[in-house]
Amino acid sequence: xxxxxxxxxxxxxxxQHAVSVAKQSRSCSRSPIGRQSETGNAxxxxxxxxxxxxxxxxxxxxxxxxxxxxxxxxxRVRTLAYRLALMRAYRLVYRRIGIDIGCGSGILTHFACxxxxxxxxxxxxxxxxxxxxxxxxxxNGHLDSGKAVxxxxxxxxxxxxxxxxxxxxxxxxxxxxxxxxxxxxxxxVLDARDRxxxxxxxxxxxxxxxxxxxxxxxxxxxxxxxxxxxxxxLDEDMDLLGRLYGCNMTPIVDAIELQKRSRPSVALVEDTxxxxxxxxxxxxxxxxxxxxxxLASGQATSGTxxxxxxxxxxxxxxCLWFDVEFPGSNTRLSTSPFSEPTHWQQxxxxxxxxxxxxxxxxxxxxxxxxxNRLNSRDLDIEVTLLPVGVKDGxxxxxxxxxxxxxxxxxxxxxxxx
Amino acid sequence: xxxxxxxxxxxxxxxQHAVSVAKQSRSCSRSPIGRQSETGNAxxxxxxxxxxxxxxxxxxxxxxxxxxxxxxxxxRVRTLAYRLALMRAYRLVYRRIGIDIGCGSGILTHFACxxxxxxxxxxxxxxxxxxxxxxxxxxNGHLDSGKAVxxxxxxxxxxxxxxxxxxxxxxxxxxxxxxxxxxxxxxxVLDARDRxxxxxxxxxxxxxxxxxxxxxxxxxxxxxxxxxxxxxxLDEDMDLLGRLYGCNMTPIVDAIELQKRSRPSVALVEDTxxxxxxxxxxxxxxxxxxxxxxLASGQATSGTxxxxxxxxxxxxxxCLWFDVEFPGSNTRLSTSPFSEPTHWQQxxxxxxxxxxxxxxxxxxxxxxxxxNRLNSRDLDIEVTLLPVGVKDGxxxxxxxxxxxxxxxxxxxxxxxx
Numbered sequence: 001x002x003x004x005x006x007x008x009x010x011x012x013x014x015x016q017h018a019v020s021v022a023k024q025s026r027s028c029s030r031s032p033i034g035r036q037s038e039t040g041n042a043x044x045x046x047x048x049x050x051x052x053x054x055x056x057x058x059x060x061x062x063x064x065x066x067x068x069x070x071x072x073x074x075x076r077v078r079t080l081a082y083r084l085a086l087m088r089a090y091r092l093v094y095r096r097i098g099i100d101i102g103c104g105s106g107i108l109t110h111f112a113c114x115x116x117x118x119x120x121x122x123x124x125x126x127x128x129x130x131x132x133x134x135x136x137x138x139x140n141g142h143l144d145s146g147k148a149v150x151x152x153x154x155x156x157x158x159x160x161x162x163x164x165x166x167x168x169x170x171x172x173x174x175x176x177x178x179x180x181x182x183x184x185x186x187x188x189v190l191d192a193r194d195r196x197x198x199x200x201x202x203x204x205x206x207x208x209x210x211x212x213x214x215x216x217x218x219x220x221x222x223x224x225x226x227x228x229x230x231x232x233x234l235d236e237d238m239d240l241l242g243r244l245y246g247c248n249m250t251p252i253v254d255a256i257e258l259q260k261r262s263r264p265s266v267a268l269v270e271d272t273x274x275x276x277x278x279x280x281x282x283x284x285x286x287x288x289x290x291x292x293x294x295l296a297s298g299q300a301t302s303g304t305x306x307x308x309x310x311x312x313x314x315x316x317x318x319c320l321w322f323d324v325e326f327p328g329s330n331t332r333l334s335t336s337p338f339s340e341p342t343h344w345q346q347x348x349x350x351x352x353x354x355x356x357x358x359x360x361x362x363x364x365x366x367x368x369x370x371x372n373r374l375n376s377r378d379l380d381i382e383v384t385l386l387p388v389g390v391k392d393g394x395x396x397x398x399x400x401x402x403x404x405x406x407x408x409x410x411x412x413x414x415x416x417x
Numbered sequence: 418x419x420x421x422x423x424x425x426x427x428x429x430x431x432x433q434h435a436v437s438v439a440k441q442s443r444s445c446s447r448s449p450i451g452r453q454s455e456t457g458n459a460x461x462x463x464x465x466x467x468x469x470x471x472x473x474x475x476x477x478x479x480x481x482x483x484x485x486x487x488x489x490x491x492x493r494v495r496t497l498a499y500r501l502a503l504m505r506a507y508r509l510v511y512r513r514i515g516i517d518i519g520c521g522s523g524i525l526t527h528f529a530c531x532x533x534x535x536x537x538x539x540x541x542x543x544x545x546x547x548x549x550x551x552x553x554x555x556x557n558g559h560l561d562s563g564k565a566v567x568x569x570x571x572x573x574x575x576x577x578x579x580x581x582x583x584x585x586x587x588x589x590x591x592x593x594x595x596x597x598x599x600x601x602x603x604x605x606v607l608d609a610r611d612r613x614x615x616x617x618x619x620x621x622x623x624x625x626x627x628x629x630x631x632x633x634x635x636x637x638x639x640x641x642x643x644x645x646x647x648x649x650x651l652d653e654d655m656d657l658l659g660r661l662y663g664c665n666m667t668p669i670v671d672a673i674e675l676q677k678r679s680r681p682s683v684a685l686v687e688d689t690x691x692x693x694x695x696x697x698x699x700x701x702x703x704x705x706x707x708x709x710x711x712l713a714s715g716q717a718t719s720g721t722x723x724x725x726x727x728x729x730x731x732x733x734x735x736c737l738w739f740d741v742e743f744p745g746s747n748t749r750l751s752t753s754p755f756s757e758p759t760h761w762q763q764x765x766x767x768x769x770x771x772x773x774x775x776x777x778x779x780x781x782x783x784x785x786x787x788x789n790r791l792n793s794r795d796l797d798i799e800v801t802l803l804p805v806g807v808k809d810g811x812x813x814x815x816x817x818x819x820x821x822x823x824x825x826x827x828x829x830x831x832x833x834x
Contacts, residue, residue: 066673073658073669083662110664135668241490245500247527251552252490256483 055375059183060154063126069105072174075343081326081333082108082174085209086115089328092206093117093170097163101155101173101192102185106133106148108172113142120147121161121168123192125154155192167198172209178266179347180215180322181301182379182413184371190292204288210324213285216336217305217320219277219363220269220348221313261350264381264413268345269319269337276315276357277307282367298370308391309361314354318367318383320347349381352409355388362389365407372412379413472792476600477571480543486522489591492760498743498750499525499591502626503532506745509587509623510534516585518572518592518609519602523550523565525589530559537564538578538585540609542571572609584615589626595683596764597632597739598718599796599830601788607709621705627741631701633753634722634737636694636780637686637765638730678767681798681830685762686736686754693732693774694724699784715787725808726778731771735784735800737764766798769826772805779806782824789829796830 062068073079086093086108094116100109103122112120122137124130130152134143142148151158160166171193177183193204205211242249269275282303294300322344323334335344357363365385372378385407479485490496503510503525511533517526520539529537539554541547547569551560559565568575577583588610594600610621622628659666686692699720711717739761740751752761774780782802789795802824 066669066676069669070673073655073662073666076658076661079658079662105669107662107664111662114663132669132672135672136664136666139665139668238490241493241496244493245490245496245524245528246531247524247553248556249490249553251556252483252486252522252549255549255552256487259483 051374052376055377056154059377060125063102063104064128066132069129069132071343073105073107077340077342078174078333078344079107081331082172082209083111085326085329085331085333086111086172088331089206089209089326090115092328096169097121097161097167098170098172099123099161099168099192099196101171101189102175103133103150104129104174106136106150108174109133109137109148109150110140110142112170112172113137113140113147117147117170119149119163120172121163122148122150123155123158124150124152127152155188155196158196161196165198167196169198169200170207170209171197171204176213176322176324176344177379178344179264179320179369179379179381179413180213181369181371182377184376184379186287187292187295187371187376190287190290190295193287194292206327208287209326210333211287211327212325213287213322214324215282215301215303215320215322215369216279217282217307217318217367218275218279219307219309219315219357220317220319221274221276221311222316223274223313262411264350264411265348266345266413267348268341269348272337273311275319275337276311276313277309277363280305280307282320296371298368301370302366302368304366305364307363309357309359309363312358313356315351315357315363316354317348317350320349320367320381347413349383349411351383351385351407353407355385355404355407357388360390362391364389372414375414378415380410381413382408382410384408468791469793472794473571476794477542480519480521481545483549486546486549488760490522490524494757494759495591495750495761496524498748499589499626500528502743502746502748502750503528503589505748506623506626506743507532509745513586514538514578514580514584515587515589516540516578516609516613518588518590518606520550520567521546521591523553523567525591526550526554526565526567527557527559529587529589530554530557530564534564534587536566536580537589538580539565539567540572540575541567541569544569572605572613575613578613582615584613586615586617587624587626588614588621593630593739593741593761594796595761596681596737596786596796596798596830597630598786598788599794601793601796603704604709604712604788604793607704607707607712610704611709623744625704626743627750628704628744629701629742630704630739631741632699632718632720632737632739632786633696634699634724634735634784635692635696636724636726636732636774637734637736638691638693638728639733640691640730679828681767681828682765683762683830684765685758686765689754690728692736692754693728693730694726694780697722697724699737713788715785718787719783719785721783722781724780726774726776726780729775730773732768732774732780733771734765734767737766737784737798764830766800766828768800768802768824770824772802772821772824774805777807779808781806789831792831795832797827798830799825799827801825 093112095118098109098112098117098120100112100120100122103109103124106122109120109122120142122133124133130150133150137143137148137150143150149162161168171189173185173189175183175185175189177185193208197204197207200207238249238253282305283301285300290300319337321335321337323332323336325332335342335346337346363385365383368382370380370382372380387404387406510529512535515529515534515537517529517537517539520526520541523539526537526539537559539550541550547567550567554560554565554567560567566579578585588606590602590606592600592602592606594602610625614621614624617624655666655670699722700718702717707717736754738752738754740749740753742749752759752763754763780802782800785799787797787799789797804821804823
């Protein structure tokens with residue numbers, strides 16, 4: 001009976017095919033395949049919605065790659081945080097109807113079932129993943145018992161859940177991308193919240209897992225050993241290669257450096273002594289009340305900062321990271337450079353030029369995050385750095401202030417990061 | 418004067434822009450960006466040449482990523498082989514006009530200049546790379562002296578070189594992709610040979626660097642430690658994760674395994690005891706005489722094999738690798754698992770199912786390589802494995818022959834490999 005009811009929620013065969021013939025991404029990092037060049041060369045007759053459909057197809061394709069899911073499963077910090085949060089919040093989950101947006105391998109659906117949910121609906125738009133999730137949930141006893149149901153469609157396409165009232169009582173989702181908002185999956189989660197979740201309290205405060213997210217910032221210097229460099233190739237001594245090949249490699253080394261700095265990097269800051277300021281919260285999102293339009297406009301995802309230098313060094317980049325919190329417990333999932341590493345690592349937003357700061361410098365400015373206009377899966381990061389000031393109480397004379405110019409620039413976090 | 422003559426060989430600004438706005442690939446392995454899903458979703462109004470243009474744009478874009486070039490430069494085996502070959506062959510190079518197809522960073526143009534060439538024309542279709550190559554060649558004294566000239570276009574678009582007669586006297590190119598033929602750059606090199614090289618001997622035998630290429634095959638077993646697995650994620654003990662998360666991970670592990678085997682892998686065979694047969698040459702290409710049509714049809718790039726088992730084991734895959742030779746010396750660049758590793762590593766073509774072989778087994782069959790019909794940068798590999806026989810002189814009775822069925826399948830080496 002359940003199977004029959006579910007069948008009607010599957011995508012039409014033609015749409016399924018369009019997804020399943022697509023190839024997986026080689027770069028099995030957690031990120032949609034870069035399609036910027038495609039949009040750049042877009043057929044002039046193609047409509048905007050054509051372009052978005054293609055981008056979405058590419059996005060969901062990238063999650064057909066099982067290694068992406070293996071990466072996420074191997075991230076114990078991430079996965080255990082969800083398990084702990086759902087277990088600790090069993091009062092909010094027990095005998096309730098849940099929905100898991102973008103269930104992937106089905107692991108969070110499994111956790112919600114374990115925490116005593118009456119039934120959990122896992123929604124997954126990557127067709128190949130639906131069968132994996134079903135097999136996984138079957139092997140763990142949740143599928144045949146009817147506690148877990150996998151629905152193969154994108155959240156926006158589902159009008160109601162196949163249960164009494166058509167709505168769930170709690171929502172779990174692991175929607176966070178690099179720098180929190182890359183991939184823009186949060187907008188799908190908010191959409192599902194508004195349409196598929198039945199409000200059982202004042203607001204969705206105790207029904208959203210997670211229900212709060214914060215973005216942090218700190219100043220970063222390359223110092224002598226740039227540990228933000230993921231590429232083992234560049235660890236090669238290019239001078240040594242130059243001698244081996246009888247040539248001067250400087251122009252190539254310089255061009256590589258320039259290219260690397262022209263876009264944000266996703267990298268692990270292993271040596272926190274490269275963080276040369278204290279850290280500040282840029283913004284905090286309440287996922288129970290945040291609206292889709294606040295998110296789309298970038299209004300809710302902007303913030304000012306004031307950072308005090310703790311070293312004399314060249315400021316080369318801003319380091320961004322996030323955490324999320326869950327209701328009904330004090331469980332927190334942090335991607336801070338001071339916490340255990342996660343697959344999200346940290347995001348480094350390079351400055352167009354290094355800015356010298358002294359121990360008494362105060363950096364202030366603003367960061368605005370918003371979906372890229374051409375590909376909403378990509379994330380525009382606009383940074384304004386005001387002229388460097390000095391900390392309170394440390395002002396001696398104006399001559400001490402290394403004033404400089406206001407620095408304003410926008411970079412895009414895309415699949416090349 | 419040289420600058421003026423060259424200017425007309427540059428692409429028109431509009432075309433240049435189309436290339437330069439495109440983003441680099443995240444996966445800075447040496448491979449064009451996967452565009453299969455794009456072709457799958459192709460606009461039905463798009464012509465075939467539209468599709469090919471898009472694929473070519475994506476292909477050249479991928480070489481805008483400087484880390485790709487850094488990877489190639491850091492491959493000492495590769496780069497030193499070219500340096501040595503050109504130095505040793507100085508009689509063939511000295512005071513001659515050279516052409517470097519796909520000059521990239523300009524390193525091979527530099528080597529040819531060092532070896533005494535009169536002038537070397539570096540052709541490069543990735544616009545961003547042309548300026549890098551110019552800076553590099555300038556820093557090494559070849560640009561301002563007019564010994565090196567970088568021309569920003571694809572080889573097929575250039576009708577003649579800006580020199581007397583419009584043709585070069587030798588051609589150097591590093592066109593080899595994974596499994597030798599991935600990327601199908603060789604067809605551009607043969608086209609350039611026929612149109613832009615002046616024949617100074619009987620055939621192009623001493624004018625092509627390299628002038629010979631061979632593909633090899635051996636049987637491969639995963640054995641107990643599958644070292645073909647590049648993913649550190651899968652080295653995780655998934656059972657351990659399952660216990661940590663309170664679930665049975667078997668369906669996910671099985672699905673990952675299945676997905677990995679459904680396409681060829683590019684991987685380093687570090688432990689050659691996984692090679693369970695001797696090796697054989699599949700085919701040898703004479704690049705001085707090979708025609709474009711022989712290459713396009715796959716006629717020249719097919720071959721039969723006979724391999725004798727040297728272990729009792731399960732045959733899981735065929736391992737393919739190549740070498741190339743240069744004229745005027747005995748210089749050879751090998752990507753064999755028995756030689757020093759290169760960035761090409763080896764290619765593993767997985768069988769649909771494991772085939773048990775005993776110490777007296779003889780494997781015979783055929784391998785055909787051809788450009789993929791939808792994306793000619795991808796490489797189709799068709800394998801036929803005849804029923805397993807026994808080595809000569811070892812036949813005792815027909816009952817000893819583990820006959821089985823003929824196994825025939827085609828897989829595609831694409832950017833997901």
